[in-house]
Amino acid sequence: MKINPILKKELRVGSRSIRPSIALAIYVLFLVFVMLFSVAQKIQDHLVWGDRFDFMALSDLFSTMSLLGLILLLVIMPPITAGSIAGERERSTLDIMLSAPVRSFTIAMGKLLSALVWVLMLVSSSIPILAVTFLYGGIQWQYLLVFLIMMMSVAFFNGALGIWCSSLFRRTVPAIVLTYVLEAVFYGLTLLIVWLTIQFGAGKALMEDGAVMLGSLPLVLLLNPGFTFVDAIQSAYSGQSLMQQVTSGEYFLDYRYETSALIESMSGHWLWYGILILFLLASLFVFLTAFNLRRGSEVKEKRLRTNDR
Amino acid sequence: MLKIERLNKRFANFTAVSDLDLEVQTGELFGFVGHNGAGKTTTLKIIAGLLKPTSGHVTIDGSDLEHGKTSYLRKIGYVPDFFGVYDNLKVLEYMEFFASMYGLTGKESRRRCLELLELAQLENRPDTYVDTLSRGMKQKLCIVRSLIHDPDLLLLDEPASGLDPGARYDLKALLKHLHEEGKTILISSHILPELSDMCTSIGIMRGGHLLLQGSMEEIELQARYDRPLKIRVLAGLEKVRALLREDPQCTEISWKGNEGTIRYRGNSQDAAGLLEKIISSGAMLESFYREKGSLEALFIDLTKEEDNGQPERGNHP
Ligand SMILES: Nc1ncnc2c1ncn2[C@@H]1O[C@H](COP(=O)(O)OP(=O)(O)OP(=O)(O)O)[C@@H](O)[C@H]1O
Ligand SMILES: [Mg+2]
Numbered sequence: 266m267k268i269n270p271i272l273k274k275e276l277r278v279g280s281r282s283i284r285p286s287i288a289l290a291i292y293v294l295f296l297v298f299v300m301l302f303s304v305a306q307k308i309q310d311h312l313v314w315g316d317r318f319d320f321m322a323l324s325d326l327f328s329t330m331s332l333l334g335l336i337l338l339l340v341i342m343p344p345i346t347a348g349s350i351a352g353e354r355e356r357s358t359l360d361i362m363l364s365a366p367v368r369s370f371t372i373a374m375g376k377l378l379s380a381l382v383w384v385l386m387l388v389s390s391s392i393p394i395l396a397v398t399f400l401y402g403g404i405q406w407q408y409l410l411v412f413l414i415m416m417m418s419v420a421f422f423n424g425a426l427g428i429w430c431s432s433l434f435r436r437t438v439p440a441i442v443l444t445y446v447l448e449a450v451f452y453g454l455t456l457l458i459v460w461l462t463i464q465f466g467a468g469k470a471l472m473e474d475g476a477v478m479l480g481s482l483p484l485v486l487l488l489n490p491g492f493t494f495v496d497a498i499q500s501a502y503s504g505q506s507l508m509q510q511v512t513s514g515e516y517f518l519d520y521r522y523e524t525s526a527l528i529e530s531m532s533g534h535w536l537w538y539g540i541l542i543l544f545l546l547a548s549l550f551v552f553l554t555a556f557n558l559r560r561g562s563e564v565k566e567k568r569l570r571t572n573d574r
Numbered sequence: 575m576l577k578i579e580r581l582n583k584r585f586a587n588f589t590a591v592s593d594l595d596l597e598v599q600t601g602e603l604f605g606f607v608g609h610n611g612a613g614k615t616t617t618l619k620i621i622a623g624l625l626k627p628t629s630g631h632v633t634i635d636g637s638d639l640e641h642g643k644t645s646y647l648r649k650i651g652y653v654p655d656f657f658g659v660y661d662n663l664k665v666l667e668y669m670e671f672f673a674s675m676y677g678l679t680g681k682e683s684r685r686r687c688l689e690l691l692e693l694a695q696l697e698n699r700p701d702t703y704v705d706t707l708s709r710g711m712k713q714k715l716c717i718v719r720s721l722i723h724d725p726d727l728l729l730l731d732e733p734a735s736g737l738d739p740g741a742r743y744d745l746k747a748l749l750k751h752l753h754e755e756g757k758t759i760l761i762s763s764h765i766l767p768e769l770s771d772m773c774t775s776i777g778i779m780r781g782g783h784l785l786l787q788g789s790m791e792e793i794e795l796q797a798r799y800d801r802p803l804k805i806r807v808l809a810g811l812e813k814v815r816a817l818l819r820e821d822p823q824c825t826e827i828s829w830k831g832n833e834g835t836i837r838y839r840g841n842s843q844d845a846a847g848l849l850e851k852i853i854s855s856g857a858m859l860e861s862f863y864r865e866k867g868s869l870e871a872l873f874i875d876l877t878k879e880e881d882n883g884q885p886e887r888g889n890h891p
Contacts, residue, residue: 356659364624364647365723
């Protein structure tokens with residue numbers, strides 16, 4: 266298969282521009298800093314109690330650190346992806362590309378893949394940092410692998426989202442803003458809805474010593490790649506997914522829950538449903554991007570004109 | 575070569591192109607003139623397949639976008655009204671990138687790109703970053719970039735805007751060269767005289783309509799620009815004056831010695847008849863010609879009518 270020409274160009278241009286390197290540096294430095302801080306904290310805790318320091322304690326850090334990696338990714342990616350289409354439009358190079366017999370899907374994929382290559386660099390550079398948590402008893406490669414795979418899957422989702430937002434605008438700034446807003450919807454709002462439901466149901470549940478009624482609501486969490494990410498890490502660690510713990514009828518995060526039969530039947534394979542939805546959404550964004558590439562210049566042109574004059 | 579039929583393009587609440595009919599023959603260098611907002615860019619974008627027409631049809635050598643999009647797109651080279659350049663790409667890489675859009679890679683691509691850079695006189699600077707080139711060089715680069723797949727039809731949107739006279743001269747030379755090589759070229763501009771010494775045909779647009787279309791010569795006639803007749807008499811001045819006074823087509827006559835300037839409403843045929851009468855009357859003329867109208871004046875004259883609220887002229891005589 267021939268290498269996607271847009272990917273090739275993007276990698277070349279990307280390797281020469283400073284922005285991705287800065288973002289990479291920020292990411293790594295932040296992780297290193299937090300890691301050092303947490304390790305220092307742990308050691309100090311142990312010293313207070315006069316224990317010998319047990320390196321085992323560090324392994325708790327793995328899920329915290331990987332979650333931090335995810336959050337950093339959410340913060341860092343939008344500015345990188347937002348320029349991908351909007352920037353080409355700004356320069357009118359998009360028009361040139363589209364006047365060639367190249368499929369808009371190819372353009373969208375080229376952009377997405379180049380973002381993924383960059384994220385792969387980012388994630389690989391964070392693996393040594395995460396490996397520190399395995400100081401005791403050797404590196405657990407399977408966790409790192411899960412982390413790598415899940416980071417790339419989330420990046421696929423975020424990249425597709427960012428590129429779609431980028432295809433809606435002629436300027437990068439509104440594209441960045443929209444990407445953050447949509448991230449907040451997918452990662453934050455879904456979680457917030459479930460959390461609020463739990464809070465509201467909790468009082469009643471406590472009085473009656475019953476369970477918090479969630480019904481089919483946990484389905485919205487399928488839209489949250491962050492939940493899927495945490496679920497995957499958790500499953501790797503404890504062999505039990507978060508949703509299984511929710512549906513188990515045992516106490517989990519202070520409460521017991523009651524869910525619909527649908528959720529119960531799904532809970533065993535929750536992670537896979539999550540990943541499936543994640544990829545479906547991401548593919549949808551890619552196709553919407555391709556569609557916008559063809560159609561988008563109509564509506565957006567006016568924006569440029571009114572802005573410029 | 576290029577045939578546009580009944581083309582309409584409406585944006586949300588604005589008609590940018592209305593009922594445009596246009597035909598460009600193979601080998602022509604067609605100038606597309608009109609001032610800001612006339613609809614030139616919109617038309618070129620529709621031809622390049624970047625905008626969908628609201629209605630109407632564009633064909634190039636019989637093929638169109640619905641049937642055989644690839645072969646249609648391969649026939650055109652499009653240069654947009656802004657330079658499409660990247661910050662971090664070198665001249666040769668830039669060319670090779672767009673070559674790869676047409677499936678050209680490797681040695682073949684390299685050869686073709688170098689060949690084209692030579693045409694743009696950029697062969698010595700393949701490693702210069704594109705954004706550091708001068709405007710003139712960028713524009714030439716953009717034009718040769720559009721030639722990468724050896725298209726038959728070039729669409730150039732205001733290629734000369736923002737260039738200094740030297741760069742304009744270079745650009746013209748390049749376009750003339752391409753024209754001589756047999757490319758059909760459609761070039762837009764808002765300055766008619768800029769195109770006049772280069773184009774074979776011209777279309778004048780205003781408010782989405784094509785006011786006039788034809789060869790340079792025809793345009794001048796169709797515009798019924800009343801250029802005065804100039805006459806220089808060697809002998810028999812009185813006879814000539816009398817004849818002119820009799821001619822119903824002569825409206826205003828002014829004399830400066832033996833040189834007359836006549837506002838003449840008749841067409842070329844009438845003028846020829848007048849000349850014959852004068853000659854056969856025995857007068858001797860040194861010259862008798864219609865003054866070449868300034869294209870600038872013609873253009874301004876044509877396009878300002880909108881403001882005067884005068885009725886429009888049809889597209890064709
Ligand atoms: N995407 C759009 N949405 C709405 N109106 C548009 C759009 N694109 C162009 N127009 C309008 O259509 C008209 C024709 O625009 P066009 O760019 O074709 O003119 P032009 O002849 O190329 O002018 P210029 O000399 O400024 O380049 C303008 O009035 C413009 O405002
Ligand atoms: Mg224009």
